[in-house]
Amino acid sequence: MPYVRDCEILENENVAPGHFRLRIEAPEIAQEARPAQFCMLQIQPGYYPLLRRPMSFERVYESSVSLLYKVAGDGTRLLSEARVGQEISVQGPLGNGFPLEEDFDRHILVAGGIGVAPFPALAEALVSELGRRPEVIIAARTKSAILCDDYFAELGCDTYVATDDGSLGVQGNAAQMLEELHPGPRDRVYVCGPMIMMSTTSEVAVRAGASCLVALEAQMACGDGVCLGCVVESKKELEGEKMVRVCCDGPVFDTTIIDWEAHNMAYDR
Template sequence: MKQVLGKVVSNSEVKPEYFLMEIEAPSLAGEAKPGQFLTIRCGNATSPLLRRPLGFHRINDPRFQVLYEVVGKGTRLLSEMKAGNKVDILGPMGNGFKIPDKPKDVVIVAGGIGVAPLVALAETLAGKKHKRIYAVIGARDRKSLLCERDFRDMGIETLVATDDGSCGRKCFATQILEDLFSAKRDFSPVIFACGPEAMLQKVAAIARKRKAEAYASLEENIACGVGACLGCAIETRSGYKLVCEDGPVFNLNEVVWR
């Protein structure tokens, strides 16, 4: 992990309140793996005091991209940055996704902005020999649906669920995951997920029922980011673990939900 001053290459609004920022930071981009994250200083001075964590959305050394939703002060300040601005970044942090070494079926399940780190994962998976890769993307509505084109352009079979039915099926992403299992015989995929906790709990339940391996990138409030404050602890079957140090990717069969 290192602290670098990256250069903003571009920062544009891809959908209302969702921004894609490209940053040039050769030493950091060269080390980053899908599922790892960085922490970024969003303001110049002491406000907001804490760096904000973001996952790597696409990694293309010497650059990488972050895809983020504006939800508060930090991400609002980030959205106001312009090409040429310098950003103070710490990373890469965390464990990242473990890529299966044998060809397997894979299902990627994304909810909302949780899709952000799964695109970097899909790029790595698509470059390896896997039997079939499916991406299931869930969003509130068409306006907040992200990255459908990214997955399709990688040749990944992409299935969309929206809460209001304005795009794809009117259901939750987890319903599509359930239906994939029901429709296919001898289907024993590895599942990779990121999204709201309610979605991850459901993915965990489906994986348990179907005896499938499932991993998810969890989001907890990150303060120090380096295992010092214990503020990001979660309970697992093997005791308390830190999202910033032991995660953010965990085996979903291990997580004990509150």
């Protein structure tokens, strides 16, 4: 059940150029939050920015949650200026989250840039609830945008890093890295990142016969399934169900139901 709560900011730390970690005291949300579920933040009181901004849970603690975010525009810039001790209005947990299922030989997490944000919570849940240590691929443009690699290593996950410019790890992209790990039909791949990266990485997973789940993003207004601002094209057969809502049907979808060709790849980060 989603709550709307004024939550105290416990931490808002600059963890890398243009990237911050916000931790908020939110006991009820922490009790229910699942990996890849998200919350909607009212950045500041008043009418600007008008809409709440969606953010995934990075980690879930006993009575608090952390969010890892990249400064993309005005809302996240204002958020980065929020001080410890201030309160922020938070609506959540929202969305479906990644299902945790035992029937797979390998669990492979593939992150592109800030798309790594929901994976610490997922890796933690796979370890603590299924006793399975995932393999993790983190790809980004450059070294300073590779986040959370230390944390995955701490959890004991085999972690593979790729950068476009070769400044850290292998020079290459997420899809190429996944190809090198040779996923198979008994494996599950979880993907989060820019749309073009999710599309190409999914293609590798599907070609290999692996199960592949993607955590999508879309511009959101309500976060509650009402405004239809977040719809994306799906391959569902029934015309009435052609579009799916990222906020409440997702954000996690089996990649095979997403119509990647119809999707506007220009909307990316």
